[in-house]
Amino acid sequence: MLRVSLRNVLANKLRLVLTIAAVTVGVAFVSGTFVLSDTMTRAFDQLYSGLTAGTDVVVRGQSAYSTDVTTQEQPPPLDEDLVEVVAQVPGVAAAQGGVTGFALILDKDGVPIQPGGAPTLGASVGGDDQLAGGFTFREGQAPAGLGEIAIDAGSAAEAGYQVGDTVDVVLQDSRSSFTLVGIVGFGDTDSLAGATLAGFDLPTAQQLLGKVGLVDEIEVRADDGVTAQALRADVGAVLPTGAEALTGQQVADEGSAAVRDAMSVFSQVLLVFAGVSVLVGSFVIWNTFSVLVAQRRREVALLRAVGATRRQVLTGIMVEAGVIGLVSAGVGLGTGVGLAVGIRSLLKLIGIEVPATSTTIEPRTIVAALLVGVVITMAAALVPAWAASRVAPMEALRDVVPTAGDIRPARQIAGWVLLAAGLAGLVGCALAGGQLAWTGVATLTAFAGLVTAGPSLARGTARLADHGRRGNGWRMAARNIARSSRRSAATALALTIGLAVVCAVAVTASSMKASVADSVTGGNRSDFALRPAGAGSGVSPAAADLVRGLDEVDTVVELRYTGAQVGGQNATVVGVDPSGLDDVVDLGPMDGSLAAFTPGTMMLRAETAEALGARVGNPVQITFPETGVQTVTLAGTFANDTLLESNYLITLADFQDNVTSRLDGAVLLTVRDGVAPAVAERSLSQALAEYPNVTISDPAELTADAQASVDQMLGLVTALLLLAVVVAVLGIVNTLVLSVVERTRALGLMRAVGATRRQVRTLVRRESVLMSLLGAVTGIGLGTVSGIALSRALVDEGVTRLAVPSGTLAAYLAVAALVGVLAAIGPARRASRVDVLRAVTTE
């Protein structure tokens, strides 16, 4: 029986390749995701353990709550006198303080070296050699004094800097020039996970980074024979409140854990896309095996007649599926490793830089690939295999190949009921808004309805197409679709899934774009906004001071952002100067008044206040990472979604009391009456020539930028989803090839009685187009409706507008029809080359 299975696998090479391809895409996706995240996790693990290699104990300020790595909040700095206190603890061989802050290195042309995503760090370097860990001077020496700098090897290579060159750096308060005296590396890597580093000696760093008399952390090395744990306890005993001691290992683990968390979110997102591909692939497999079983009814019956038991028939087909699954898993795993490298480059394109290390393939990845490949294939083949085991041995003796049975009316009714319920649910969700979970449930219900009612949908499609002249290809194609309605439906459904997801994403994204435009133009009164270029972390406040001095400029409002907790929830809090706020944005005040917004108070977005149960005049508690719990009074609420991009407003004065960093997230400004915008922009760019990391945008540019970033995400997501659509197209080709093989006699007979090759080709092509259109119409329809419901569900996340990209959707429909034509090329050629004589005489 095993031999029968293996022979059947190899019997039709093209079918085998197409089937394997359908599974492979999903497997490759899954294993690629795992390889990528494992590789990146390991790279970061190495980095963190390398960095803390020589450090036994780290002393640092205690955060009010545990912040995660993504917010990049720093713990509060410590007084530098503490370094001396720690150094006196018995068992301490050496203790040294360090500071970290913002420093943006400019290249020789004055263009910022701005990594996407990773921070631009300024830090103290040098001092105790052994405390440096994996941090080494590749060239030159440690900087000493005000005029000297060391930079990371990555930045040096990018800008072509060599020791002795002059390097310009934008700092929190100024732009300064330094002499490059050293180039640093981190073990084997050139940069710290893509971050740039500008290193100075400690006093210089404290001054440049705005931390005079302060240190961010104290690195401690133990005497020989003193364990890190013991030293940590001893050091901890002398620390004041607000400071904590950790072992170097703990710090490394903390960093690794944070990266792991971030990576798991990232892999989960990728796995969702992988899941879509796997789902589409399983439909293709199901379909392929259904057709195979239908074709092989006589063979199965013969096997049964000569003594194969039902179980042997079932097992035989499952083995066949298992072998296909196993091969697909193997090919998919290999492709996945390649894909991981590809995704890494893709991430680099959208600005997420990943440290390089050798590719990591964990056993878990191999197990996942095998599971997805084998289990999905076998699960999808189970129902067809069971159907095969029900074939009566008598069928071997009948001459006619029986066609699949009729669809039970109960099934049809159930299908239509499910579909109607799902669509009604989606409409309900769209009307109600904010129903994310129910939108998902309704979409799945509608899809289940499509699956169940699929055959009658295929017949409906056939009925629509069954018009026109007799002998016209459409009529014959429609009849063939109607005759094999189950198969046609299953083929089309693979396309339905892919297109539904693509369309839902397209509708949601276009709604987001419309909403973004609203929030930018809606509540805006400013004429220009200054923002950090690229993925920069902020603008020096010095830039705001410069433009404040310009004659053309009227009001200047700085916006500073920090992560904090409000009502126990993580929130992004914006610090803003209340005076002039009304000139740059229209908050749309609801309760209270902007006049009451003074230090010691805050403003909340109306919905947020409602969720917190806070009313005007009530106290609200904000927990800052550095300073802990602070209580402010709610001064008022507002309604508009504005450029502030935050629901939590505090005054700039309060912000400075609780947050050390003084970088502006953005600066909004208005020009004086009568000054032409072009004139103002010219004078702004002249004034900011020293700060190449600042971009000047008018509201139209802001809108365009925001929309471009939505478009970029949409493009990326669509590209990932299109893989699933490709799988569906493979499914159409596969079904057509199989049906042509199956109908060799019928096609031969048509040719014998006078059909031209062209007519046969046309017939196959039209069947393909009909199936594609069925999949496209249902997919685009379902996708659009659930996209609308999804957009409405995200109303609280800032998707306030609804926009259906009808042009894009129409394009998808046209592409689907084209895909139908293209998918049919091979099968149609095959059909037209049927040997007429053999076709009518073959058994």
Added chain:
Amino acid sequence: MTAQPIQSRADSHLLDRQAESAVGSGGSASCSALAARVQGATRTYGVGAATVVALDDVTVGFVSGEFTAIMGPSGSGKSTLMHCMTGLDTLTSGQAFIGETDLASLSDRELTVLRRDRLGFVFQAFNLLPTLTAEENITLPADLAGRTVHRGWFHTIVSTLGLQERLTHRPAQLSGGQQQRTAVARALVSRPEVVFADEPTGALDSKASAELLRFLRSVVDDLGQTVVVVTHDPAAAAYADRVVFLVDGAVVEELADPTRDSVLETMKRLGS
């Protein structure tokens, strides 16, 4: 092709099961044990006014070690009789036995095992799995049972049927006669109690037909194999020891030691 002496039964260790059917060696037809029989066999299809009676109270037995032909015009029920006797189809009423086993008492699985181990089949066409070679097709029932075939016996059959050179070929590469001979080899290789053949020569030319029938005749004569052939060809029936005539689902005539002429004559009489 002359009947070559086929390996003596005593040599084969695969014969335990057949020992029950008490067939003497040397091809004697005198033994009266019945290898297969039906009693009061009735098979109807459809319900109400559309009811078709395919078999109408048929009682007939097939003697061990004999070559029996079942003849009759189209629609006479000869194929239905064979299907019901082999458990491929079930009787509406009446009983069917293979040896002393009542088919009605068997589950689907037991019927399958019975077909695999105790019966051999040759159909008119589509006898072979297209993806397997001739050799693999021949050993298929044994493979399905998880047994190996007796190599000596296998080679004897294959050489007698002239298939040695064709063992590695796929069915598509074989002529019609070779395909049918492969099917016969498959039916014989497990030394079944009865070989049932449904129009085995229906798709063959006269030369290939004669070869195949001579071979079936020789396994009956030399080995005491029981063979039942359904046919409408008088020339084929003439190879049998006995011919059973069916008309409208009922046995109407039996003819011992038939010749082509006596069969033709009987048919003519029954047809008029």
